Every structure is written in C-alpha cells, then in structure tokens.
Amino acid sequence: MNASRTLATARRVLRQLGHDPRTIALLLLVPILLLVLLYYVFDADRRAFDSIGASLLGIFPLVTMFLVTSIATLRERTSGTLERLLSMPLGKGDLIVGYALAFGLLAVVQAALATGVAIWFLDLDIAGSPWLLLLVALLDALLGTALGLFVSAFAASEFQVVQFMPAMIFPQILLCGLFAPRGSMQPVLEGISNVLPMSYAVDGMTEVLHHSEATGDFVRDIGVVAGSALLVLALGAATLRRRTA
Amino acid sequence: MNKPPPQPPPDPAEPTGPGPDPAVHARGLTVVRGTRRVLDALSFDVAPGTVTGLLGPSGSGKSTLIRAIVGTQAKVTGTLDVLGSPAGSAGLRSRVGYVTQAPSVYGDLSARQNLDYYAAVLGIPRSRRAAAVTQALTDVDLTSHADDLAGNLSGGQASRVSLAVALLGAPELLVLDEPTVGLDPVLRRDLWDLFHRLAAHGTTLLISSHVMDEADRCAHLLLVRDGTLLAADTPRALREQTGSDTVEEAFLALVDAARAAEDSTP
Numbered sequence A: 001m002n003a004s005r006t007l008a009t010a011r012r013v014l015r016q017l018g019h020d021p022r023t024i025a026l027l028l029l030v031p032i033l034l035l036v037l038l039y040y041v042f043d044a045d046r047r048a049f050d051s052i053g054a055s056l057l058g059i060f061p062l063v064t065m066f067l068v069t070s071i072a073t074l075r076e077r078t079s080g081t082l083e084r085l086l087s088m089p090l091g092k093g094d095l096i097v098g099y100a101l102a103f104g105l106l107a108v109v110q111a112a113l114a115t116g117v118a119i120w121f122l123d124l125d126i127a128g129s130p131w132l133l134l135l136v137a138l139l140d141a142l143l144g145t146a147l148g149l150f151v152s153a154f155a156a157s158e159f160q161v162v163q164f165m166p167a168m169i170f171p172q173i174l175l176c177g178l179f180a181p182r183g184s185m186q187p188v189l190e191g192i193s194n195v196l197p198m199s200y201a202v203d204g205m206t207e208v209l210h211h212s213e214a215t216g217d218f219v220r221d222i223g224v225v226a227g228s229a230l231l232v233l234a235l236g237a238a239t240l241r242r243r244t245a
Numbered sequence B: 001m002n003k004p005p006p007q008p009p010p011d012p013a014e015p016t017g018p019g020p021d022p023a024v025h026a027r028g029l030t031v032v033r034g035t036r037r038v039l040d041a042l043s044f045d046v047a048p049g050t051v052t053g054l055l056g057p058s059g060s061g062k063s064t065l066i067r068a069i070v071g072t073q074a075k076v077t078g079t080l081d082v083l084g085s086p087a088g089s090a091g092l093r094s095r096v097g098y099v100t101q102a103p104s105v106y107g108d109l110s111a112r113q114n115l116d117y118y119a120a121v122l123g124i125p126r127s128r129r130a131a132a133v134t135q136a137l138t139d140v141d142l143t144s145h146a147d148d149l150a151g152n153l154s155g156g157q158a159s160r161v162s163l164a165v166a167l168l169g170a171p172e173l174l175v176l177d178e179p180t181v182g183l184d185p186v187l188r189r190d191l192w193d194l195f196h197r198l199a200a201h202g203t204t205l206l207i208s209s210h211v212m213d214e215a216d217r218c219a220h221l222l223l224v225r226d227g228t229l230l231a232a233d234t235p236r237a238l239r240e241q242t243g244s245d246t247v248e249e250a251f252l253a254l255v256d257a258a259r260a261a262e263d264s265t266p
C-alpha cells in the first residue's frame, strides 16, 4: 500500500465521474426524489414516514454504490486497464482503497443532501444527531462499494453484473426489517437476517431515530457494518489476480 | 520503402557468446490456456538494446508470449527471466513497459489525464510528472489532442495514447503488442524511428506484428507458428537461409517446410 498511489487512484475515479455529470446528478438527486415521493405516499401517517425514511437513508448509499462500483470495476477488468495496472507497481490495496475513497466521498455528499432534505424539508423526526445518520450512511456506502467490487469478479458482462443487484441486495432489503420487524419473521428467516449486514445498517438508523445519544446497540450495529465492509473489501482484493488465464 | 535500422547489431543469433546478459531469457517456456497448450517449449534470448520483432499468424501465441513476459499470464512453466529476474517479479513492474493489443486506457478521461494517472502509479514524482506526460505525448505525436477524451479519439489515436503510457518513466524493456496496427505509413515510420532511437539509448524493445514489411526494421526476429518457435534470427539470415527476397517469403517458406515435416511424420 502506498498513499500517493491510493490517492492518485481515488482522484482518477473522481475525474472519470467528473466527465459524466449525468451520472453524478442521478446519484445525488434520485434518493431525494424518492424520499419526497415516500413523504407523500405516507401523507396520512407521518410516523411511518419517519421509520421508513430513516431506513431508506441507510439503504440508498448501499444500493447506489454497489451498482456504481460493480460496473466501474467490471469495465476496468474488460477494458484491459486492470491488466495494465496490475503489471505496474500498483498494490491491490491501492486500487481497492482508492475506489473506496472516491465512492465514499460521493456517498457522503449524497447522504448529506438526502439527510438534509429529509430533516429540514420533510420534517423527518429523529431523536438522535443527524451526524450519526451520516456516519451510518457512509459505512453503508463502503459496504456497497465492497460488495460491488467483490461481485464484479464473478460477472463476465454488464448484463450479469446488474443481475447481481436483485440477487444480492433485494433479499437483504426484504429481510432487513423494513417491511416487517425482524423478530416477527419465520425463525429461519430471522436467523438469516441476523447475518446479513444490511439488517445492522437499518437497525443502526432505527437507533438514531429513537434515541438521543449513541446507544450500545448503535455502536454494535455500526461495528458490524464496518467489519463486514472490511471483510468484503479483503475478499475483493483476493479476487484481483495479477496473473490471469 | 523499408529504411534499414540505423545500427545493425553484430549477430544476436548466438545467445551463448560472450556479451551482455539477455534482456529476456526463455528455456522450455510453455503456457497452457484453458485446456490447450498455447506455447510449447519455446527457447530464445532477446539481446539488450535491440529491436526484436515477434512475428506470427493470428492465434499463433504472440500475445500469450508477451503476457508471459510482463507477468500477467497464468500457467507459465519453464524458465523465463526478464532483466535478470523471473518474469512477473515485483521489482520488474516499473522496469518493463507494456502495451496491450487493445488500447487499455480510460475512455472517460482525456489523454493527458490518463497519462497523469499512470505516471502516478509508476511512481514518477509529482514535480516531474507533467514534463514526463508532455514528453510521452510528443513522442507519439498527440499533443494536439492531449485534452480530448480518449473515448472520442480515433482508433489509431487511442492506441497511441496506450503506447504513450508504456513510454512513461523510460522503462528498460518495452513490450509492445501490435503497436502500429491501424496507423498510416507516415505515422508508422515515425514510430519505428522512435523505437530505434530508444534502442540506440539502450532500451530493449520486443514488438509483435503480423505486418511482415515491419520485420525488416527489426534487428532480430522471432517467428512463431501454432505455439512453436519456427526461427529466431536476423532478417537477413532468414532471407539467405531460405533463399528469399523478403522476410514474408522466408516466413512462408519456413511454414511450408514445417508443414511438410508434420505431414511426413504421422
């Protein structure tokens, strides 16, 4: 690992995005528009909006960063740039942390905008600090980046990589407690939901919703999300091979 | 139209003679891709400070050999030393420049931004990066398109960006996979002049091509066919040995001889 190569990689990824303003606009605006939509869906039930809105603030960064990263790294693999980089003195960690930094930064902006709009314009009523929401959102984004990097190794085409989104992300959304409390699920499903990282992301958001300071449960939740992100990043690094068939 | 190379080397066909260590040293080099044996027991040396051409028909294994030399090919057996270390060693990664057959640059970055990033990866210090990038762009005659997105460049321009990346940091060994495909005669001549200038300054170049008229610009040739080495010699020796006027004819004569030998064995 080398700081200047890692930072150069992060800057390169951001420059690539800089040439693609439409993607940036979509990344930043779609979560906000969906929150506004949700606000009016729960026109008659503001309490439901509070709990689902807070959960969504945790889910958006994970889903968008998953998609962006998986496609970006798949392109890197198929265009030959990855082969070239790995024939150069670039560490695998430099590449992965570079991506995580660039998309993490983007996720912070995305989450700050979405959280700001939710709290100030949509009257999302949370007991805890918005900074904690932001922290969870950032860790979720890192988890999404890590998962995206990892699955891109198992996809040979863009068609395959977008299919990993329903395959890997939808089950987590269904089981994370957004639709039904996790404790009320069929016991096997509850057990599965206990080992899926998104469950902890949403639990963390819910803790901020109900408690004015960081609880022990909150610390455990974000610890699980951060630990999963690091674990999957390490797995992603293992899928980068300098020598390929 | 073929300009002879500026300085014909002595005779690099004799790898065992005294003289500098070879830049690439292969003995019994074998590569398996999928279930097929794509390279079969190749043995050759590439003399330092020369331009060596790697010629062979499509699918003969040129790119595979190049990937083995730069250390990106899996399932390589036999001996393969590059600049004195086993191919793919970490220490070689900044000493060997590599151009993939398809241009490997970021289409959503400008030519200059591409080079700037690769220069940072190669560890060129920030203070010297801009100058190194400009020099590489000048070498491939792309200064007028430096700020265009690589994705908006023509095929030949994009492949020159890819070539410029390999020139960054003045590597000791340049391994180029068909760097002149799709370029016009003027540009090709200019690039070959550049290759010879680099060799005159001590860089070793291994250049694959299936354009036979480029063979005469090389000091030494490796002819591969179907994963085996048909010949390794100077263009002149190959022409004389086969009694041909051009390397193309010499190559065809060697292929026919190899075929005849194959047909008579079973």
Ligand SMILES: Nc1ncnc2c1ncn2[C@@H]1O[C@H](COP(=O)(O)OP(=O)(O)OP(=O)(O)O)[C@@H](O)[C@H]1O
Binding pocket: A245, B033, B034, B038, B056, B057, B058, B059, B060, B061, B062, B063, B064, B065, B101, B210
């Ligand atoms: N990823 C791969 N998996 C399995 N076999 C492969 C793979 N890539 C190439 N091959 C096979 O290896 C052989 C040599 O391929 P290679 O790309 O080295 O040829 P080449 O001489 O560079 O051809 P060209 O001039 O067309 O670029 C071919 O028969 C090809 O089918």
Ligand SMILES: [Mg+2]
Binding pocket: B062, B063, B064, B101, B177
């Ligand atoms: Mg090839």
